[in-house]
Amino acid sequence: MTHFEILLSLSITGFEAALCVFVYTRQLQRRLPYFSAYATTILICSLGLSLIFWRFGFRSVTSYYADWIALAVSVLARSACIVELCRDVLRAYRGIWALSWRILGLLTSSLCLHAALDARGQPNWIATYGLTLERDIAISSVVVLIVLFLIGDYYRIPLEPLQKWIALGICFFCVIEFVNNTVLRDLFIEYTNSWSAMKGRVDHVNEVWNTVYVSASLVTLGMWCFMLRKPLPEPSKAPVLLPSGIYQELSPAVNLRLRAFNDRLQEMLKP
């Protein structure tokens, strides 16, 4: 590891530790247990990896596998955190939540299936699958959060600052991860047959992207620490829901009028 990489790695661990302190000081584990678990997981993974790198060396096989395992664990924890965020935003609106979780679930499943299909048939497909899966989980996280925001915008369900900052941090990190994995995966597939000849070049690209990746983590962690620097406001009270009769009566009426309105508009277009 270069001095710069060591510095970045230490900064990341520092920010992760600060985030954990903020999370538990603000008692966020009561409201968002999966986000708190995610913050704890990434800190444990960083500390564990640092120990393994120190004991076995940065470029050893043990470090390589440990890195993949840590990545898998943190991706799982992050996915759980996204599900929790969706639920936290929408669960008070029972009707919309019942409608949305299916859409969000279907989106996630189809993107994961796409990863499997995309990786199939590629040379060294297990490794390619890992990179493709990581890439597609990253983009599906962004898509799921964007769809969540679109649903919120459509139904006028506002997000609290806490939910906004967490989502923004995850999205920022996932976009960088997505681009990172796309480039790495492409290089991996392209040079997999001439690996020994091209290893130096691939390693160089990998180092550059590692720096970008770590910098993105720092920005995300910094964002969350900034959000949690002050005590959090009380969570919004659950809305008082209307009797379902109002919706059952009103919704078909609006749709009927909207259709009639469209028909009239269409008539106006006739020559």
Next chain:
Amino acid sequence: MNEITAYILLALGFSSILLWLMRPGGNSVETGRPADRQTIDRALESIAPHHYRYFPQVRQALSAGDCEYLRKSAPPHVAKRAIRERRQVARQFLSGLHEDFSKLERLARMVAALSPVVSHEQETQRFLLGLRFRLLYAAVWLRLSLGPVPLLQLGELTNLVGRLAVRMEQAMADINALSAEHLPRGLNA
């Protein structure tokens, strides 16, 4: 490399959408949840349609008799200018109707958000109808800019919005009555 460029563009596109969705005033945190009494109060006040009520005046201004009279008696450049202005009035009125209808549609979405059971079919249907409505509106707006003003159809559109507005006002009254029973202070407090 083209694939990488496409993916990077995709990532940039997603980031832009996200930033747009995060804009202040969109999913604004300051507005609170829609079930907040003040939020609903404000929403109900701002949602009430009003443009459709001006149709009699607009009809008078756009009447075929006036147009004919202008063509016969006014100099050509004055008549041309008047016709241009009539089209502008028609476009503005159509835009007002669009605003009225969008507000009513928004109220329907708020009611859906606050309903414990939501029909998947109804919501999909309304979403698709809303998309079609926006496309057709754009096409009609263009047509009004280029051709004659179809007063009859404009009148029918106005009636439709008017009837829906009456129905929505009833719904608002229902929501207000409900809030008076279930919330600490009534919606209109």
